[in-house]
Amino acid sequence: AETLYEFGNEDQHSRYIPRVCAGETMSMDLTEPDAGSDLQSVMLKATYDEASQCWRLNGVKRFITNGDSDIHLVLARSEEGTRDGRGLSMFIYDKRNGGVNVRRIENKMGIKGSPTCELVFNNAPAELCGERRLGLIKYVMALMNGARLGIMAQAVGLCEAAWREADKYANERRQFGRAIIEFPAVYEMLALMRARADATRAMLYETARYVDIYKALDDIARERKLTPEERKEQKRYAKLADAFTPMGM
Ligand SMILES: Cc1cc2nc3c(=O)[nH]c(=O)nc-3n(C[C@H](O)[C@H](O)[C@H](O)COP(=O)(O)OP(=O)(O)OC[C@H]3O[C@@H](n4cnc5c(N)ncnc54)[C@H](O)[C@@H]3O)c2cc1C
Incomplete structure (x- = not known):
């Protein structure tokens, strides 16, 4: 829409x-x-x-x-x-x-x-x-930045769910008289998963911000002429969005 x-x-x-x-x-x-x-x-x-x-x-x-x-x-x-x-x-x-x-x-x-x-x-x-x-070269390209954010958000949700599942299991499962999370090798795996999930989430939020900013400026441009500074911002954030939305997938 x-x-x-x-x-x-x-x-x-x-x-x-x-x-x-x-x-x-x-x-x-x-x-x-x-x-x-x-x-x-x-x-x-x-x-x-x-x-x-x-x-x-x-x-x-x-x-x-x-x-x-x-x-x-x-x-x-x-x-x-x-x-x-x-x-x-x-x-x-x-x-x-x-x-x-x-x-x-x-x-x-x-x-x-x-x-x-x-x-x-x-x-x-x-x-x-x-x-x-202009169907592909302009409209699909614009549509993709929004669509890719949705896919990124799905990936963040999957990372989070996988981590929660792994964390729960590592806390419940006992071997050698203790929960396996207490073994450094297992703890390290979970810590890495947590760090990667947080990094992915941070990237999603930051990329969503880039998309929001240039789309808001696009919207303003429909009502009035943008100032040179605003045009510069619009270009900068559109470029960032074009670079980061594919990476997030
Ligand atoms: C759940 C789901 C929902 C979807 N919803 C929509 C939708 O609403 N609308 C819509 O239009 N499409 C939709 N798609 C289609 C989706 O956009 C395509 O699956 C996607 O564009 C990839 O096309 P393909 O499946 O034909 O794979 P291909 O293009 O055949 O790619 C196969 C593999 O080759 C790799 N590959 C291809 N080219 C290169 C290259 N140049 N360099 C390196 N690797 C490459 C790909 O990364 C992939 O791993 C959906 C797909 C799925 C799975």
Whole structure:
């Protein structure tokens, strides 16, 4: 929703943001069977349909969190004949219009709270979000900083849970007449785990601060011109966020 808010137009804001605030769900549909890390090779096709005055999406997306969502942001190839990221645009697909089927739900080891779906787009009607050709190079890049923070937070939670489990066991388990935590080799392992978990948490909070600062300045820039100092800050923190969010994963 943040991406729609950042790059959609006023009309799209008024139609979609209230629905999200009322509890409808959104998904970001980027990954495809042959385009994972390498999003430049996304092939899902967007064609402008003159008759119905809207875009039509055709193709497959994979590993989509909440793929059964009400509103989708879809990365698709809108520029015929292109092969790289510059031919990709961002689209909004509204589930109410139909045209997308959930073909498969992944059976995962964790993250059971949200379905991870494979989707088939079959002439699904969609509208352009922002400008053509900026889908990957601008909008997905902006979206990723927020999405990566979520993944980092999951990792911090997993570290914390693993440490608590290990600490509990090492305090309960007794060998040679005492709890195994009292043996230096075991204590050292747990101390290292604790230190790494704390370091990961500190990195998450610091990175979240970088993202917050540049996004707040982006927001202010929509209402008034930034001062030269503010522009400098905005650039500095955006750079820090771009560098730290991938590292945190
Ligand atoms: C639980 C879950 C939820 C997800 N939710 C979404 C979602 O909501 N929306 C969405 O669009 N996608 C989603 N994804 C997909 C996710 O973004 C992709 O899995 C990810 O981009 C990696 O793509 P891939 O799985 O095809 O792996 P690949 O790109 O095939 O990579 C395989 C391995 O090769 C490594 N690798 C690839 N390229 C390089 C390189 N240049 N240098 C070094 N190593 C490399 C990777 O690190 C990885 O270990 C989700 C995935 C999971 C598991």
